[in-house]
Amino acid sequence: MNEPDMETKTKIRWSEYNKEIANDKFFYLRSCIRQNFNPGAEKVFLSILQNKLGKEVYDDPHHTTCSGIGYHSDIVPFETFQTMVARQFSLMTERGYKNCAVSCITSFGGYNEVLSTWKEFPEELEKTRENLLKATGRTFEIPENLSHACDIIYKFRKEIAAQAPYRLINKETGEPLKIVDHIGCHYAKIFPEKGVGGSEYSRVLTGMIEAWGGEAVDYPERRHCCGFGFRHYLIKNNRSYSISASRKKFESMQPYQPDMILTNCPGCNMFLDRWQYALAQIEGKVYGGKNGIPVLSHEELAALVLGYDPWKDIGLQMHQMDVEPLLDKIGVEYDPKLKFTGVKGQYINEPEFTGCLARTD
Amino acid sequence: MGICQALHKQGSFMYSDLNQRLKADVRLEEGLQACMNCGICTAICPAAEFYEYDPRSIAITVQSGNHEKIAALLESDTIWYCGQCMSCKTRCPRNNCPGLIINVLRKLSQETGAFIKSRMGRQQYLIVKSIGANILQFGYCVHPTSLVPATHPEQGPVWRWVYENMHEVYAAVGANLDGDGPGAMRKISPTDLKELHQIFKVSGGLKLYQTIGHFSQLKAIELGLTDENGDADMEKYTQYLLNE
């Protein structure tokens, strides 16, 4: 008898972790980190929902940071964090929405922490209502559904596959691309029941990889933190903590020679991209690919298989690791000359070098 | 409060009722039920791998209610080692969350001024100056103008290119940097920013910034990092922290 595939096995073992993900009418909450480093990812997420899947999603200009990075670096008190979260919910309520689509993993974990606190300690909810009213005159409803952007892409992975002109298959060899995933810690480690597949055997990214034709490769340190550590990255003197955690992951995935790393957290995505460069500069070591392993998020990969332009639509030129080797394997059509161009397609000079090490050829 | 009075208070550190103050935070109830000292949290903890750090002993110390040991924790580097990944929460057989206990200890360490006794604790001042200031100024935790390549060499040449061609690059990928209306990195309107400031004022956020600033000033004076009037010179103190 054939071994059941990963999806079937997961269904049997983790049926209790099939979280509910809303189907339509989302209120979008952006991520500070994603907007800074990979703003194209948020743009294509909205476009996929609206233009490819026919969903309603509202991008409200009035929402701000949730202050989650301040909260986890302990300069923002829990009371303030709860009130900041309540203001986002108030904007959602004001616009008539009930489902939040959250871009950031820190926010997602934080919103879940706040919702769980309000459930267990109703007096905290009352205090938050008072604080928000006093500060802004606002009231709010609790969302009916809170999903991370990756949950939504996961939910519609098969619809995306059906529309996708590209598959995660090496067009030369016909073999599925080997993809490792990295799940942001706050996606499911705090509240495993809020993540697809829980925290130990997360399905949210491997489900996409398989639906789009690739091979999800497990590796020993799959669950290890990328090393952000909040205060540890924010303080320059502590950054060795961050880089050594990422290094441990790269060492662990290297033997599997992945074609790319897939992430769901804006911070992790940036770190796994930048620390490859930093480690190459420090140790001279490149962990894979031609000059580093491409690191893409769920929105970016979905957009890529759907045929969005890598530069103008997805903004993949903002990654330090080159994505071209991946595009070439998949057979994505792109114009290399457009990578470093401005709004009107004019050349605007380019980085000193891309990838891990400056080329000597 | 005058500086002399404040220094006196700093000496005694207002360490009364530590246990009660810890228990007043609902997160302690969520984070610590009944620790059985098994050490699984330490086994999974990335900070324990990197630093001399042991979340198991933190859980046990707080559970013991030992006033002296808790006071020592508040003054130590130890509580600042946690990276807040919350891996401990997933694996603890008792559903404790040492990372959350850490948040409660850090809060108390800052409120009592104990944080300035440790090198890692003193760094909180730098975070208020960067992330704290960004939140109030921009309405974002991070803003591209605050990611100066010289202080972020790890960001690499592509970030330097983005930074040096900021408006063109953001516009080319469809972001709305500092623009009106929706979109990535849009300008947060004055009305929205005012609401954010009010929230920080009403719910204790500003007060915590000020408390961190206040105790940091006292530390600067103690270190002799003062101006000609004998007031704390916080630029000198910042440099001190960056090189500490």
Ligand code: SF4
């Ligand atoms: S895993 Fe849980 S019970 Fe075991 S030492 Fe850590 S906190 Fe205590």
Ligand code: SF4
């Ligand atoms: S949250 Fe802190 S104590 Fe818990 S595993 Fe992560 S670094 Fe360790």
